[in-house]
Amino acid sequence: MAGRPYGKQQRDRARRETKAVVDAELEAERWCPPSQFDCEPSNGTITIPLSATARILQRLEYEAKRLVYYSISLQCRTRSEEWEDAARIDCSHCLVHIHTPGAPNIVPIMNITRPEDVWNSYDASYAQILDNWEEYERQWNHGR
Amino acid sequence: MAVDDRERISQATRTVANWIAESSDHCDRLVTTNDRGERPVVLALEDELFSAVAHRISWTDGPYANLFVLMNDESILAGSFMPSASALDDGAKHEFDTEFHRDVRMGEIVRASAARNDAVAIRVTFGETSADFASMRDLAEAH
Numbered sequence: 001m002a003g004r005p006y007g008k009q010q011r012d013r014a015r016r017e018t019k020a021v022v023d024a025e026l027e028a029e030r031w032c033p034p035s036q037f038d039c040e041p042s043n044g045t046i047t048i049p050l051s052a053t054a055r056i057l058q059r060l061e062y063e064a065k066r067l068v069y070y071s072i073s074l075q076c077r078t079r080s081e082e083w084e085d086a087a088r089i090d091c092s093h094c095l096v097h098i099h100t101p102g103a104p105n106i107v108p109i110m111n112i113t114r115p116e117d118v119w120n121s122y123d124a125s126y127a128q129i130l131d132n133w134e135e136y137e138r139q140w141n142h143g144r
Numbered sequence: 145m146a147v148d149d150r151e152r153i154s155q156a157t158r159t160v161a162n163w164i165a166e167s168s169d170h171c172d173r174l175v176t177t178n179d180r181g182e183r184p185v186v187l188a189l190e191d192e193l194f195s196a197v198a199h200r201i202s203w204t205d206g207p208y209a210n211l212f213v214l215m216n217d218e219s220i221l222a223g224s225f226m227p228s229a230s231a232l233d234d235g236a237k238h239e240f241d242t243e244f245h246r247d248v249r250m251g252e253i254v255r256a257s258a259a260r261n262d263a264v265a266i267r268v269t270f271g272e273t274s275a276d277f278a279s280m281r282d283l284a285e286a287h
Contacts (some may be wrong), residue, residue, distance in 0.1 A: 046171075048185050049201075050203075055204075058166075062168035062170060122165050123158065
């Protein structure tokens with residue numbers, strides 16, 4: 001008796017191969033924030049003082065006047081008068097994510113698949129740093 | 145500072161941050177930089193005393209600031225703050241529209257500078273602090 005053209009193993013393999021092709025195509029089409037070196041000349045770094053020992057520092061990068069990359073940091077002043085990141089949200093590696101004091105790993109917030117995602121995530125990222133800066137500063141001090 | 149005032153400044157800070165991020169044109173309007181090349185941004189309320197705002201500005205490494213004043217009608221005006229010593233060359237002859245030799249509320253500074261466009265027009269001297277303000281412009285007009 002002739003077997004079916006495809007057994008279960010063959011169907012699974014074909015499904016995996018198809019999925020790999022689709023994933024590769026999606027990956028190729030996926031938009032990623034450019035390296036800051038590919039952007040227009042930077043407008044510099046913007047700082048907002050919150051206290052004598054804490055501030056928000058943000059780096060904004062634009063292409064064709066549009067925001068394509070940001071990082072927003074809560075920085076604390078060290079005893080040697082240097083500023084050090086206590087928490088930071090940025091959109092490197094096609095992913096909005098946060099670095100927090102004492103946490104070994106980043107915490108993903110959302111994937112970036114198109115330029116609009118950068119702008120659409122900016123306000124919430126800013127609010128997260130601004131609303132929690134005293135807690136981040138406390139954690140940073142605790143971890144030193 | 146009262147909790148309500150802190151909350152108003154916090155909300156205005158978000159508004160200004162969004163305005164800056166919205167376009168590189170807006171970011172380019174932050175003309176005041178400190179010695180590190182950073183662009184400090186400071187928020188103030190119309191009814192705040194100059195001395196309180198100058199204290200916050202002293203937290204920046206400068207002290208210089210791109211100053212944004214939240215008015216009581218919820219409009220936001222933008223201008224520049226710089227310590228007097230850096231605003232003028234020794235030999236420069238500069239006439240100020242208005243000079244305050246006392247502590248004033250930010251609203252008075254805003255109103256005094258409303259008629260000027262670019263020049264450093266206002267000087268405030270209070271105790272050890274002397275600061276110059278470039279004219280304040282409505283954020284909405286800066287689009």
